[in-house]
Amino acid sequence: MQLMIQTFHKYSGKDGDKYTLSKVELKDMLTQELGNYLGHAQDKDAVDKVMCDLDSNQDGEVDFTEFVILVGALTVACNDFFLEYHQEDGKKGN
Numbered sequence: 550m551q552l553m554i555q556t557f558h559k560y561s562g563k564d565g566d567k568y569t570l571s572k573v574e575l576k577d578m579l580t581q582e583l584g585n586y587l588g589h590a591q592d593k594d595a596v597d598k599v600m601c602d603l604d605s606n607q608d609g610e611v612d613f614t615e616f617v618i619l620v621g622a623l624t625v626a627c628n629d630f631f632l633e634y635h636q637e638d639g640k641k642g643n
């Protein structure tokens with residue numbers, strides 16, 4: 550949780566409002582923190598889509614509440630990934 554807050558503020562303070570992520574900041578965060586995981590996030594359309602999905606009140610910025618939703622979604626995605634990974638691993642063992 551602490552790490553999430555630190556990560557958010559590391560990027561949210563760079564441009565405009567200190568407490569929200571603009572599209573530029575969101576893109577920075579996605580490429581810096583999740584570049585390996587979301588390789589296609591460097592694609593402008595992908596950032597637009599993530600921004601659109603996250604910005605639930607449509608003010609053009611991602612606030613901390615909206616950011617938490619992203620982290621939750623990624624946690625679920627990672628969990629699915631690891632479940633699949635373990636299933637693959639199990640198959641190899643047989």
Ligand SMILES: [Ca+2]
Binds near residue numbers: 574
């Ligand atoms: Ca900002």
Ligand SMILES: [Ca+2]
Binds near residue numbers: 615
């Ligand atoms: Ca918003």
